[in-house]
Amino acid sequence: MLMKSMLISEFIIERNLDRCIVCRACERQCGFDAHQYDPEDDVMVSIDENCVGCQRCSYICPTNAITIRRNPTEFQPHAQWDANTIHNIMKQAETGGMLLAGMGNDRPYPIYWDHLLLNASQVTNPSIDPLREPMELRTYLGRKPDRVEIEETDGKPRLKTKLYPLVEIETPILFAAMSYGALSYNVCRSLAQAAQEFGTLFNTGEGGLHEKLYQYGDHAIVQVASGRFGVDEEYLNTGAIIEIKIGQGAKPGIGGHLPGEKVLADIARTHIYSIEDLRQLIFALKEATDYRKPISVKIAAVHNVASIASGIVHAGADIVAIDGFRGATGAAPVVIRNNVGLPIELALAAVDQRLRDEGVRNNVSLIVSGSIRNSADVIKAIALGADAVYIGTAALIAIGCHLCQKCHTGKCSWGIATQDPYKTRRVNPEIATRRLVNLLQAWSREITDTLGGMGINSIESLKGNRLHLRGVGLNQVELDILGVKHAGESL
Amino acid sequence: MKKIYVNEEYCINCHLCEVYCAVAHSESKDILKAYKREKERLVPRLVVEMANPASLPVQCRQCEDPPCVEGCISGALVYDLTANIVTSNPDRCVGCWTCVASCPFGAIHPVCLDGLKFSIKCDLCFDLELEMPACVAACPNGALIYEEEQEWQ
Structure with a gap:
């Protein structure tokens, strides 16, 4: 029996009829059928309960006639049972299913980036003007030697030490693992092109590499996950770095949630049960690629992240990628997305410290992800000990994502998280590539300027330099874990 | 000689080219006034043709x-x-x-x-003193291109 849903609309579509010209663009663009044309009265009609708040209609409307608002209907105020909680219970009572969502944890946990402040030069040390002085954001990913020996031949210095495979990046910002499958081909192509243009890397995610994107292999981190989707010798040898995906921040402990609409094929799973298994896989991949490529291992930040990272380093990884609990996804059970894992700031500080204590920090590069929102977050991450950061959500926002969190439905009105050929064409790779390159350029310029103010001329000099950070509004435990002094404390 | 070309791969079927064409050739040239006061006289000079999922505007x-x-x-x-x-x-x-x-x-x-x-x-908006035809300027996804005619190879 079809019963009236007890759920109330999350959004209200406000249509200014004085401005609406009934061009029907909103109707054609909405992926969720929230706009309909009524031919009898020649007006546009809103179906509020279908609206997901993605703002595609507001964007496309030529007369700015549409405003999307949160439904102002209020429940009886209750500190324990807020609207979101009631909504979720209603939904589960109607469907009997797990709640699914896309993107990252949206709950109001502390954001440690906003409790960290950077230093600047005043009087006692000179700042650097990046417009006059050379500044370097270039960095290298992979294992660094314990010491460097140089010999002279014919009066010229030569590096005697044999280096491990290193991958050069022009800015410490990489595009996070987002697979073809979760995202449309046009989005993957834009990420690949932007990475190539700017001299950084994109990550295939666990879905393999589209054959047309093999040409961007020099700028690809190719992921190998438990599903082994699209993994073969050519794939491994095409990428600049191979990344073993153990876990991701949005859903530590689980994974591989592609909704049926997006799935083309599935492959039986194999799991990794121990560090020994991991070591075997790392060296199997090194063998398969003649020890020419750094091997990265990506894990979700969980409670014992420092020990786990240490185990990964000792297992022979060249890069450890850690994804914080705000890391996004194409689909995750809400209960896991919102309740499992660790803030990346704390995980990063703990891992960097542990690896330093063990004297193995130079054996790996650290890449962190899961909540990097702006250039300041990048700088703070590097000061906390990261070599580079992954950006996923920020990159998608640059392309058009408005964070409606409905990736798992495959209906994305922005043409990003969908395979519907009617919608994927909404991302023109030429435009999207330009927007991504602009974002990388803007952040890189801001990083350069901030470094200059700190009196530092190279990103390498900031790495792990926590004396450039001070905490505000943090308790002693938090400060100890972050390894930073409180604002006001001197050296 | 410049012509309008369509990259149908990126036409998103929004029909904004039609809207802005009609407005550019209206009396008022103002989108709201045009649609409120002269709606029945507004006829776009190009039409978006659709064969799901593809669409493209067709003009002279x-x-x-x-x-x-x-x-x-x-x-x-x-x-x-x-x-x-x-x-x-x-x-x-x-x-x-x-x-x-x-x-x-x-x-x-x-x-x-x-x-x-x-x-x-379509008159390529030639007497309207626009930088480019109104439809090309209005396309939100760069699907309409105004450029020199390519010689057929």
Whole structure:
């Protein structure tokens, strides 16, 4: 029996009829059928309960006639049972299913980036003007030697030490693992092109590499996950770095949630049960690629992240990628997305410290992800000990994502998280590539300027330099874990 | 000579090209006034054709040897040698619609307004003092391109 849903609309579509010209663009663009044309009265009609708040209609409307608002209907105020909680219970009572969502944890946990402040030069040390002085954001990913020996031949210095495979990046910002499958081909192509243009890397995610994107292999981190989707010798040898995906921040402990609409094929799973298994896989991949490529291992930040990272380093990884609990996804059970894992700031500080204590920090590069929102977050991450950061959500926002969190439905009105050929064409790779390159350029310029103010001329000099950070509004435990002094404390 | 080209891979079927074409050729040139006061007179000179999932706007190709001009019985359609476009003069048009039938692209549109029948077509906004045709400027996804004609290889 079809019963009236007890759920109330999350959004209200406000249509200014004085401005609406009934061009029907909103109707054609909405992926969720929230706009309909009524031919009898020649007006546009809103179906509020279908609206997901993605703002595609507001964007496309030529007369700015549409405003999307949160439904102002209020429940009886209750500190324990807020609207979101009631909504979720209603939904589960109607469907009997797990709640699914896309993107990252949206709950109001502390954001440690906003409790960290950077230093600047005043009087006692000179700042650097990046417009006059050379500044370097270039960095290298992979294992660094314990010491460097140089010999002279014919009066010229030569590096005697044999280096491990290193991958050069022009800015410490990489595009996070987002697979073809979760995202449309046009989005993957834009990420690949932007990475190539700017001299950084994109990550295939666990879905393999589209054959047309093999040409961007020099700028690809190719992921190998438990599903082994699209993994073969050519794939491994095409990428600049191979990344073993153990876990991701949005859903530590689980994974591989592609909704049926997006799935083309599935492959039986194999799991990794121990560090020994991991070591075997790392060296199997090194063998398969003649020890020419750094091997990265990506894990979700969980409670014992420092020990786990240490185990990964000792297992022979060249890069450890850690994804914080705000890391996004194409689909995750809400209960896991919102309740499992660790803030990346704390995980990063703990891992960097542990690896330093063990004297193995130079054996790996650290890449962190899961909540990097702006250039300041990048700088703070590097000061906390990261070599580079992954950006996923920020990159998608640059392309058009408005964070409606409905990736798992495959209906994305922005043409990003969908395979519907009617919608994927909404991302023109030429435009999207330009927007991504602009974002990388803007952040890189801001990083350069901030470094200059700190009196530092190279990103390498900031790495792990926590004396450039001070905490505000943090308790002693938090400060100890972050390894930073409180604002006001001197050296 | 510049022409409008369509990259149908990136046409998103929003029809904003039609809207802005109609507004550019309206009395007021203002989107709200045009749609509120002269809606029945607003006829876009290009039409978005759709074959799900693909769509693309179709507009006059400005042929150098145009069948519409050849077929025109009243001299309303002429090939303007200075602007390099096919122009239509509604005052001379008698509404026989030979041009509509003869255009191989279906780019000429029959109109009935105030008891008069005439045809209209894309004029590349040539007398509107715009940087580029209104439809090209309006496309949100770069699917319409205004560029020099490429020689056929």
